[in-house]
Amino acid sequence: MNKLISAPGRIARRILPFPRRRKPGASTQAMPFFAVPAGAIATLPDPAAFRQTLLRLIGQATRRIVIVALYLQDDDAGREVLDALYAAKARAPDLQIAVFVDWHRAQRGLIGKQKSAGNAGMYREYAARLGPGVEIYGVPVQNRELFGVLHLKGFVIDDAVLYSGASLNDVYLARHGRYRLDRYHLLQHAGLADAMAGFVQKHFNGSDAVRRLNVADVPSTKSLQPAIREFRQALQRASYEVPQASLVDGTVAVTPLPGFGRSDNTLNEVLLDLLRGTRQRLIVLTPYFNLPRPVRAVLGQLLRRGCTIDIMVGDKTANDFYIPPGEPFKTIGLLPYLYENNLRRFARAHRRQIDSGQLNLHLWRDGDNSYHLKGLLIDDDVAVLTGNNLNPRAWSLDLENALILRDPSRLLQAQHEAEWAALRRHATRLVDYQALESPRQYPPEVRKLLKRLSRSQLDHLLNRLM
Template identity: 50%
Template structure:
């Protein structure tokens, strides 16, 4: 889709005004964990946590214990956890299934709920009838009138509970209108659905028995929007935020992402952990390069991908994904070698020891910043329920924080000066080469790019 007047479209987005002192960007997973636990302990009237998963590990247990402690100290606290229905009921990838026994995190939720008289509901949100074709990728925690927004889920590596961390972005906004808007969306469009059930209760219904409800739920989600009384449009000189949501092809969030790229005049900076842009995004990046816009893409090295398995460890099929993404990046770099040579296109590879990279989002010129859990890949554009916060900063009041975040990200990157710096498929481990060849021979690699 070609956007003839992208700036005009962006300027018409309803927006919530903010004060610059109400916005804070954190720079590390450890700092994020500390802030989350502090905010939970201080909560006075509500806590709504929406995450792909809450893992049964030390960090997950610490967060859940903090929630139970907050509820015990203030019984009137309105607390709700929302996680993906499918992800919560399966074990880790490669874990053997035990017949007749509840798998995954849901079993732990039920054990903890029994110990605490079911005082905190944990809802499973089934965005699709199968995890392969859509999950809850809605991000954002609301604690009282504050919003904590990150692409991170809740487990040891995302919260840097032990030695390793998975780097993400972390945004804090104190704004009652935004907080109310996000909670209202959860209540009206998620918790009221007949497809949504509590996972902390014994014997939740099987997915097969609620397939019709899930289909209706997904159809309704395609029409769901954040709703608030907009005091301003984005064409004013006021610092503001626009919450966005979307699921399925050509949804409002997808359109805004493409409009942002189309509206760029000087600079585009993109973060994505999995280099696999949708065709619409690739087209807008190509058009921006032709307009003379400078483009920086910050992507994780294949060894910093959360699916990466070192060659000296037993091979699993999922371990081929980082190589698929790198092959995609090499093709992109090769087709744009001229722009790379003239430093109009800069490809940055992030790597910090054994840690992993999970950053998403965009910065457009000096006016717009998009915080999102959207991976900017075909799956995010077609299958998962995604959201984002678009910050419009016409007076550059957040410039110092923005620069500090980018410096923090860039300190662990190296620049690709030539596409040949990236390995060819023939250089990959034998098991990876064999699998990629098999996928390519039956064109399953194309399907993999769409759903993984």
């Protein structure tokens, strides 16, 4: 991030020439889907339930475990998950276990910490101590982490899909008294599980760019660059294998969708189409208030049509990059203030809708815990479960996916309402943009960096990258 701030604005603006126009969104009515019984879809209430469910499913697995996450951390929670995976393999030797994490993220230490082998060091230590059986792969979506990561989500364990935007570490799994809140859903359906595991098998295991991390000889990123280039091209064409099904009584249409790249991104097009189709009410969940331009445009259209919009974001103190006063400041700690400035501008531009109650901006905060929710609830019959942060980075750089739930009979409405009510217990509605902390009151280091970014116009670049 320091390099970005010191780079000339002229060069920075040329790094990511995002297209200004996108293709019209794909029709959601024509999307194939799995008809999943409503009773097979459950919303888990909190990180503790997510952790318990994950460990229970691993302990009961008989055929396959496929875990896809941004990272599996070298900490108590990460080791608990690895211990469970190796114990499952010892109990059922024919069990196939594969873990996929971001290639770059796995091989570096934490931001601001001393250089280390990263989480991959733990993977190799476990393999050396406990032997083969748990395969851990690094997925290099881009040549550098700055320009995109593996943000695909979903744990497939036998015929269950445990879906969350969470990664695997102490704070996501609520160890040691703190948590990072996400959304957690369990779907029991063999066809959906096969499709999500099949995507990984075809597009990850079938690529020369995706390599084992828990082995002694790990190739360099530089040596993989030709394979990474081919991998990116393949991902832009990738899709889940979903049959043409019929929606019968008691079922919900569930469509898994991948998204990658700046153009012809199926997930982006469907999300925009779903947003445009809002009839009365929309709920948007995002951890970082940095909406892509096309999303902001659609929200403006919905407000002009009279739709009610609720947007929940984390208070800047609930951002995972926030650095409390008194702790040594690092440049990465600027991000929560950038997001708050984005929110202030948005709230100021929509003062009238906020005053009337048509637009409701909710700030979530619960002690020193953090907020990582993402997704959409549209009217009472559409839900989007996703790890997509609804920001320009997700829109163009990261490999994303989502589960689109269409529920014309509103069988899941009570679940969604209960989830939304639980979230609001720790949220405050923003009554006016002036209720946010003024930039004049920010810490001196933050004010100085914000001025430098504004003068060089690098704040626009950071909003595209972060």
